[in-house]
Amino acid sequence: ALAATTLPEGSPHLALPLDAYRAFTGPVDPTAWRFYADVEGTLRGLDALDGARVRVSHGSFPLQVGLGANGADCTLGASISLALELVRQPNTGDLLDVGQPDGSLNLALRRAYIACADESYVDPIYGIAGDNAFWIPELATDFVIVAGGEFRENADGTAEMRAEIQSPTNPSQHWYAVVAFSGRMDSGDANYPPDGSPKKLLAPAAYVENGGPIDAATWHYYTSTDGFLHGLGGLNGAVIGLQRFGPAFQVGIGANGINLHYGGSGWLTFQLLSQPTTGPALPTAYSVGDVNIDVERGCKRCPTAAPKDPLVYGGNGGHAFWLPGIATDFVFEPGAVFVERADGTAQLRGTLRRAASATKRFETVVELAGRVDPGQPEYPPSGSPKKELLPSAYVENGGSIDTAGWHYYTSTDGVLVGLDDYSGARIEFTRMGPSFQVGLGASGKNLAFGASGWLNALIVAQPTSGPSFALTSHPDININVFDECP
Numbered sequence: 001a002l003a004a005t006t007l008p009e010g011s012p013h014l015a016l017p018l019d020a021y022r023a024f025t026g027p028v029d030p031t032a033w034r035f036y037a038d039v040e041g042t043l044r045g046l047d048a049l050d051g052a053r054v055r056v057s058h059g060s061f062p063l064q065v066g067l068g069a070n071g072a073d074c075t076l077g078a079s080i081s082l083a084l085e086l087v088r089q090p091n092t093g094d095l096l097d098v099g100q101p102d103g104s105l106n107l108a109l110r111r112a113y114i115a116c117a118d119e120s121y122v123d124p125i126y127g128i129a130g131d132n133a134f135w136i137p138e139l140a141t142d143f144v145i146v147a148g149g150e151f152r153e154n155a156d157g158t159a160e161m162r163a164e165i166q167s168p169t170n171p172s173q174h175w176y177a178v179v180a181f182s183g184r185m186d187s188g189d190a191n192y193p194p195d196g197s198p199k200k201l202l203a204p205a206a207y208v209e210n211g212g213p214i215d216a217a218t219w220h221y222y223t224s225t226d227g228f229l230h231g232l233g234g235l236n237g238a239v240i241g242l243q244r245f246g247p248a249f250q251v252g253i254g255a256n257g258i259n260l261h262y263g264g265s266g267w268l269t270f271q272l273l274s275q276p277t278t279g280p281a282l283p284t285a286y287s288v289g290d291v292n293i294d295v296e297r298g299c300k301r302c303p304t305a306a307p308k309d310p311l312v313y314g315g316n317g318g319h320a321f322w323l324p325g326i327a328t329d330f331v332f333e334p335g336a337v338f339v340e341r342a343d344g345t346a347q348l349r350g351t352l353r354r355a356a357s358a359t360k361r362f363e364t365v366v367e368l369a370g371r372v373d374p375g376q377p378e379y380p381p382s383g384s385p386k387k388e389l390l391p392s393a394y395v396e397n398g399g400s401i402d403t404a405g406w407h408y409y410t411s412t413d414g415v416l417v418g419l420d421d422y423s424g425a426r427i428e429f430t431r432m433g434p435s436f437q438v439g440l441g442a443s444g445k446n447l448a449f450g451a452s453g454w455l456n457a458l459i460v461a462q463p464t465s466g467p468s469f470a471l472t473s474h475p476d477i478n479i480n481v482f483d484e485c486p
Contacts, residue, residue: 008037010061013079015071028068032188036063039080042087051091059083059102070106079106114342114371116299117149117161118483120292123259126206126214130258133165134177136270136289139282140167143175147449147482148440150340151264151295152373153251157184159222161293162405164232164440164449172234176440178405179227179242179291181249186220194221199247199265201257213260219252225266228273232440232447236400237277245269245288256292265292277398303338303348305331306478309446312393317445320479321352321364321416323427323457325472329355330362338451338481340438344371346409348451348477351419361419362427366477368436370410381408386434386452388444401447406439412453424464429457432474443478450480 012030020026039062045052059081070077082103089095122130134143149163159181167173185192198216206212224244231238249266256263270286308317316322321330336350348366353359372379385403393399411431418425436453443450455475462468 008035008062010081011035012064012069013061013071013081015079016068016074020068020074028074030064030066030069033064033066033069036065039063043084045090048093049090049096051088052096053086053088054096055085055087057083057085059104070108072106072108077106077108079104114299114340114344114373115151115153115295116301116340116483117145117151117163117293117295119144120256120258120261120263120265120294123202123206126202126212126260127258128201128203130256130292133163133293134289134291136286138270138286140170140173142169143167143173145293145483147301147480149293149483150299151293153184158182159184159251161227161291165229174232174235175229175240176232176400176405177227177229179225181222181225183223183248184220185223185248187217192221193219194223194248197221197247198250198255199257199267201265202254202260206254206260214254216250216252216254219250219255221248221250223248225249225268229270230400230402231276232400234279235276235282237398238275238282239273240282240286241271241273242268243271249291251295256294258292259294261294262296263292263294265290299340301338301340302482302484303332303336303350303451303479304482306443306445306448306450306452306480312389312399312441312447313445314390315388317478318355321362321475321477323416323471323475325470327354327356327360331355332479333361338479340371345369346371348414348479352416357421359420360422362416362422362425363419364414364416366412366414368409368412370435372408372410372435374404374407379408380406381410381435384408384434385437385442386444386454388452389441389447393441393447401441403439403441406437406442408435408437409453410435412436412455414455418463421466422463424461425459425469426461427457427459427469427471429455429475432456436477438481443480445478446480448480449482450478452476452478 018024020028022029039058041056043054061081063080065078068074070079119133132142133145135141143165145163146166147164151161153159161179206214208215227242229240245267251264256265267290305320320332322328330352333351338348340346346368353361391397393401395402416427432454438451444452
């Protein structure tokens with residue numbers, strides 16, 4: 001990216017009426033835009049254009065990004081002039097014109113994105129302390145994220161972090177953290193940076209003013225922080241409130257104060273709101289603690305079979321896929337992944353095998369789309385949540401599982417492709433009933449972070465040898481989801 005002080009040829013490209021720009025008393029300031037001088041890409045034909053390839057580079061002006069940069073309105077956007085070069089014609093149908101004129105790309109950009117939150121590991125050169133997500137001296141100073149770590153930034157200037165956290169040295173310290181941020185402040189905003197910010201906890205040599213790589217002037221902040229820690233396991237019923245202390249919560253490269261990764265951090269105060277329903281009491285007074293996280297787009301997690309917890313579920317468990325009529329004991333082999341993407345889609349993929357027979361296997365890919373989160377108008381989707389635990393497991397009955405923290409995918413499409421004894425078989429499936437649900441207790445088998453969904457399935461092809469398949473009921477998926485594979 002190039003700053004506006006080193007403009008590439010043809011930039012900035014001003015497509016709005018002149019009175020929209022700062023020089024003519026309007027709100028759009030092109031000197032605040034970013035520019036990308038080298039742009040290359042390929043358009044790949046689909047459907048009737050299958051096989052077609054068009055090489056793309058920038059034309060009369062390169063990519064520009066910023067408020068008003070899309071040339072359509074004054075919101076955050078981007079635009080570029082595209083030079084098009086036909087490389088390959090479609091396999092069938094009408095041919096494309098050989099001499100394509102320049103095109104253009106005009107985008108509206110939203111800040112909202114969903115990213116994976118994880119504990120920050122201390123940098124060996126610039127880090128001073130770390131290897132934790134939460135530091136709460138009266139409870140534990142080594143909390144790590146064991147499941148469900150997410151950091152979501154919204155277009156309205158708010159953000160939210162959710163994570164299941166636990167202390168490795170004291171596993172009884174097991175909590176579900178929900179933290180809300182608001183009052184986003186970016187470089188260029190009035191009163192930037194917020195009072196008391198930035199909070200610089202790396203070695204001084206890490207920062208640009210001392211010759212290092214970290215520029216705090218690129219960070220953004222949230223001036224309000226409020227949240228809760230909900231006790232899990234032996235801490236069921238316990239609730240601790242938390243709020244910002246001192247500098248605003250900061251987000252950016254090196255902002256976690258522990259390493260040079262993209263992340264966030266902030267100091268916190270804590271207040272005990274309720275004690276656990278059983279067991280030892282928690283401290284009633286707390287000193288200042290903090291939260292420090294790495295943030296990565298596209299959460300890649302480890303899915304496993306969801307074991308049954310007999311205290312909260314009375315049916316069967318211990319499976320990842322339940323295929324009645326074929327087998328009900330399919331588990332994932334090592335290497336399976338569950339990836340949640342920033343665009344509201346997700347993918348579950350891996351190799352399944354029967355627990356009772358290692359040669360009865362399927363390769364599966366499940367594509368999920370239409371993510372719906374708490375706070376959105378359509379939340380929860382029609383027919384959701386799917387509550388399969390005992391009533392006593394849910395918060396409305398005194399339990400620890402709050403379905404208001406779950407998120408959903410309204411579209412499910414997948415396939416099972418037979419391997420070994422099942423070679424030649426193919427089963428395709430879609431969502432049935434409630435939307436695919438993800439969250440603490442969402443597997444319907446236990447209280448851990450997990451996911452589940454019922455399926456409509458169609459046997460497209462039978463195994464090339466052995467008995468034929470016949471599904472006797474609707475299949476389903478029940479998985480636990482860990483941030484790191486056990």
